[in-house]
Amino acid sequence: MSLLGSLFQRSFRHGVHPEGHKEATVDLPIQRVPFVQRYVMPMGQHIGVPAKAVVKVGQALRRGQMIAEAGGFMSTALHSPVTGKVVGIGPYRHQDGSFKPAIEIEADPYATQRIEPQPPKDWEAMTMPEFVAEVQQAGIVGMGGAAFPAHVKYSIPDTQHIDDVLVNGAECEPYLTNDHRLMMERPAALIRGTEILLRKLGAKRAIIGVEDNKPDAIEILRRHLGSRSNISVVTLPMKYPQGAEKMLIRAVYDREVPAGQLPRDLGILVNNVGTVVAIADWFDTGMPLIERVVTVSGPGAAYPANLIVPLGTPVREVLRFCGGLKDETREVVMGGPMMGAPTASLDVPVLKGTSGILAFTEAETRTGTEYPCIRCGRCLEACPYFLNPSRFARLARARLFDEMKGFHLMDCVECGSCTFACPSNIPIVQLIRTAKNNLRSRPNEK
């Protein structure tokens, strides 16, 4: 089976092979970070419209109580990560450097912080709109990093039907092991959540796609699945960016999602393993999304770890729990090293989309000498979308943004494979982002 499997391994075309660097945390069980004094919950932790606060300053809160309701359909609720009280509502430092509206909560040092388990919800009796509203109430978003509100994916128009549920356990970003550990430690919840989605969406079958660098997770999942025939695990060869939705679909089903369309147009729903576990938690125990698994790693982290972190915990407190930063740390990235974002301050909170907190040293963050493009074509062979990154970089330098649009600039998902592959050290994906932002910020254009 494994020999046959390796001969016919399925994957997408192009992409790159960064080193995994996962060995530091891959065998460390998930630990719980103790409660700290102060939490900050930004209203906009997800893609779309920010949530609206429903609490007042001074109000006492239970852990798991809703503190902000969805601000629209493309929005989702927020819940208090601790028992305590609201001490401020206003602008707080966000990880992108700006100040964004947020709720500051002070934990009650004498509270037990225990949530009484709720009876399982009767999700089978719910209509689809009720189910979607429940997921929105629970504040569940895509946990892979983009933080796209999950309920939006479940609101399928009447003209469409989901046949396949694809659970994304690829975790192709180097250093991160949070999904890996989740699959190892909570396989039952993962399968339960998959089952709920399968039944509610009326899908025929589900596939959990896992990269072959996690054989232990694959084995545990297969053991838990037993003789179940509607859910199966598919092993994928290690490659970046396999965890990108459309690439995963290409790898598993050998189908291309047409540009400008969504996976649901092909009858496929893709969810990250963290999202699926959050679904199971909400419907089985009534636990909303108030904490998540975060990998702390990188050469600058004193003691790398996989942690359950209450949302809103300042990055500083998370790092303090695992021994702080080494002196040689030069940069702290929220998310993975390929697509994550650097943070300028350690006082920003962990958000729903924070999959990792990675500390990097001089070796990774030196700005190497940039050489002229020698047209070697490595970026073309890296781009999973078959775009021409070298041309984008050249056009962006000349500020010919409209021309770039003609070459399908907006199809780029900014995975950074081109920049990883470039021998001349050209900041290709950064130039592409500049171009996209410029085009988006123009008036009367989208």
Added chain:
Amino acid sequence: MKSNDPHLRLLPAPLLRQGMTTPSAMRDVILALLPAVIAGTWFFGLKALLVLAASIAGAMAVEWAFTPIEKRRNAIGDNSALLTGLLLGMTLPPALPLWMAFVGGMTAIGLGKVIWGGLGTNLFNPALLGRAFLLGTFPIAMTTWSAPGVGFFDLPSSLLALPFQSPVYDAVAAATPLGLMKFEQKGSDFLNLLIGNTGGSLGETSGLLLILGGLYLWWRRDLDWRIPVAIALAAVIFSSALYLADSAKYPGPLFTLFSGGFLLGAIYMATDPVTSPLTPRGAWIFGLGAGLLVVLIRVFGGFPEGMMYAILLMNAATPLIDRYTQPRVFGRGGETK
């Protein structure tokens, strides 16, 4: 309140890079060429090394002089002028007057690269452009070959000819295998072609070592294997067809592959990333075209050797090839753009 936080940088992702850089790729090519250079020195003596040095010096001098001061460090450090000088030198006759080699190096970088806007912007392979210039300007000196195997320290008087003086050749000129084939319909011993013990340009003769260097580059992933393979494929098919039609008149495929500058050109010059197509499909078209042209020029043209013009002609076609071979964008049916 004093913060003990490290001073955090905000370098945007991706933070990881694969290991290879442009200077290291150039260095790999130079390393791959060294065995053939040593073989050339062995067969043609010290004069080969002097010609190489003159050509490299010319290339570096122009690169240095025409690069803005603040960019000099990088421009010299990226090894590209060194490589161009070396490649040009390897295509020159061993007894070429040194000043001509120097001028050739200057032209290669000056007209072949700097004038276009520096590394990465030129249309034609700089080393071949330099050689084409020399062949047009000094046709006699560029086609006077010396036989291999003379004394190592013998320096012919032509080598040290003063600039702008017609050189006097004191050694008896030897014909190259291609010249013998073209003008006398005589073949050459295959073993000598393989190891390089024939007349010819100082770095092009040792087929075996050039192939070994090419394998090294392929192993280091510095080389687009499609281009040499396509060139060889087209040349073998075309020359086999001719050979089968009239084996007395036309050379066979093996001779085609191992004579003249075929391997040096196919492995090290046609694969210059700057002047070859970006796309894999483009690389096949480029290679097949060059392979076809080289046989066409050698057999039906006026020159015994056609590698240089074959590559230069395909260089000119590269922007066009690139334009029509862009891959289909993911999720976009038949559109190509």
